[in-house]
Amino acid sequence: MRYKITLTAVSVFCCILLFSGLLSWKERFQPVSNAELEISASRALLLLEKSSHIFAQKGHCASCHHNTLTSMAAAKAVTKGIPIVDSFSRSRVGAMVATLKFIGNNNLMNTFVQAKFLTPYQLLGLYAEKYPAGFYTDLGVDYLLSQACADGSFQAEYQRPPLESGNLHLAAICIRAIQLYAPAAKKAKVEALVTKTRAYLEKATPEVQQENVFQLLGLHWCGADAAQKMKVAEKLVSMQNADGGWSQLPTMKSDAYATGQALYALSESRMIQTGNEVYQNGLRFLLKTQDNSGAWVVITRANPIQPFFNSEFPPYNENQFISATASNWAVLSILNALPDKNIVASNVADRSQK
Numbered sequence: 001m002r003y004k005i006t007l008t009a010v011s012v013f014c015c016i017l018l019f020s021g022l023l024s025w026k027e028r029f030q031p032v033s034n035a036e037l038e039i040s041a042s043r044a045l046l047l048l049e050k051s052s053h054i055f056a057q058k059g060h061c062a063s064c065h066h067n068t069l070t071s072m073a074a075a076k077a078v079t080k081g082i083p084i085v086d087s088f089s090r091s092r093v094g095a096m097v098a099t100l101k102f103i104g105n106n107n108l109m110n111t112f113v114q115a116k117f118l119t120p121y122q123l124l125g126l127y128a129e130k131y132p133a134g135f136y137t138d139l140g141v142d143y144l145l146s147q148a149c150a151d152g153s154f155q156a157e158y159q160r161p162p163l164e165s166g167n168l169h170l171a172a173i174c175i176r177a178i179q180l181y182a183p184a185a186k187k188a189k190v191e192a193l194v195t196k197t198r199a200y201l202e203k204a205t206p207e208v209q210q211e212n213v214f215q216l217l218g219l220h221w222c223g224a225d226a227a228q229k230m231k232v233a234e235k236l237v238s239m240q241n242a243d244g245g246w247s248q249l250p251t252m253k254s255d256a257y258a259t260g261q262a263l264y265a266l267s268e269s270r271m272i273q274t275g276n277e278v279y280q281n282g283l284r285f286l287l288k289t290q291d292n293s294g295a296w297v298v299i300t301r302a303n304p305i306q307p308f309f310n311s312e313f314p315p316y317n318e319n320q321f322i323s324a325t326a327s328n329w330a331v332l333s334i335l336n337a338l339p340d341k342n343i344v345a346s347n348v349a350d351r352s353q354k
Contacts, residue, residue, distance in 0.1 A: 031275050032283045034338055038082060040287055041334045043294030044327050045070075045077060045084055051313040051324060053088040058309050062095035064118065064163055065321045066311060068125025069328035071096070075128035076332055081341030093129050096122045097136060104140030115157055116147055117164050120177035127180045137181040144174050145182075145189065152196030160302035162248050162257065163325055168204055168211045171197055172218030179221065198222035209246055209258045212236045213265040220269040233271035236262055237278050244281035245289075248301075256296030257322065259285055260329025267336040274337040283337060286330050298326040 048070045055066035062068065071093075074086050103118045119140050126137065147154050156170040175197045182190045201218045204211075216232045239246055239262070245254025246262040263282045266272040272279055290296055295314040300322045313320040313327075 031280055032287065032337070036287060037283070037334050037338055038080075040290055040294075041073075041077060041080075041331050041338075042082055042084065044290070044296075044331045045073060045082070045086075047294050047313060048073065048324060048327060048331070049084075049086055049088045051311045051320075053091045055311040056091055056095035058311065059306075062092065062099040062122060062125070063321070064121040064125075065325035065328070066313070067092045067095055068121040068128075069325060069332075071125040071128040073328050073331045073335070075130075076335045079340050080335050080338045082335070082338075089129060093126065093131055096125050096129075097131070100126070100136045100140050104136065104143045106143060106146070115159065115164055116144075116154060117156065117170055117173065119143055120170075120173040123177035123181050124173065127177075133181050133183065138183060141178055141182050141186070144178050145186070145193070147174070148193055148196075150196075152193060152198070152200035159305060162210050162301070163322070164302075166208070166211045166214065168201060168206055168218060169214040171200060172214040172221065175218060176221045194222050198224055202228055209236075209239055209248055210261060212239065213261045216265045216269050216271070226271075229269055229271055233266055233269065236266065237272070240278060240282070244283075244285035246282070254285060255298045255326060256286060256289060256330045257298050257326035260296075260326060260331075260333045263333035264329060264336060267333065279337065283334065286334060290330070294327075295323055296327045296330050297323045 048066075052066045052070040055063055071089070074084065074089065077084055100119070100122045103115075103122065123137060123140050131137070144154075149155060152171065153167055154170045154174045156165060156167045158165045175194060178190055178193070198219065201215050201222065202224065204215055206212050206215055212232060212235055216229060216236060219229050219232060241247060241254045243254050244259075245256075246258035247254050248258045252258075259282055263279060263286075266279065267274055274280075274283075286296070291314060293314045297315050297319065300319050302322070304318065308318055310316055311320060311324070313324045315323065
């Protein structure tokens, strides 16, 4: 009799442990709600859009951190049905076109900062704004084609890491910008270069987070097969830290710059579902580290090449440029976790007909 009572007690205890474990598992893997993601992205976008205008006015140019990435984030928000009023879009487009006139023109480059990564980012930003191809975009494409090496790489500069660094980073954004704006007359040349760049990316064995991110994005844009992309994606996932975030370097802590990039690459390449535990843990890290203003603050590790000015982005000091970049990547990765508005509308219509 005592044996049966003991056995029953043990069984009940095990059931309680199992039930509590299931509750804990359900709570731990509960996806972040769309409402939380929409609020987070909207708060950040308000800051980014205003600051992008102030930067262009004070800096007299368009930057990757404040302007081009903000255009990409704002365009993504529209596809997700985020109710934003982007009154600074025209300002960003004007600044990007004005900047492209110099950085994408071989005859005028000495009048501006000589950095290869500027031209592809301007083109990516303009494409997000639906800017039509024309004389200046053609100049930009010709410049990028002239910078391509025989192996499909573009040989990056390393003046201001992390944004201005990385051969795979530069190769990926250059080839994407060329694809988006190359005129039909250059189709054969572009296709040949895409093949070379894809082979270059496939052979690379990067160790730094950003290089892995753009190896994956570059392979996706170059049309690599799923197996090749998955190898890179698995390596990128293995770099995720225990707190759910990613680090720019192994010696650094997790931050929004690295985490936003990693999540964006994994989702944009379709190598991971945004409901996956890996992605959800990354989203939780971003929501947890977003400050009260709506920004993600990151500490710079670049040596400045221009006098500091305040673009009115947190933390309002020399760390605001990298923080704006990080906030844009964070927003892009958050928006990728939301359904497209046409899918939402379709689901609503289907339910109304039932």
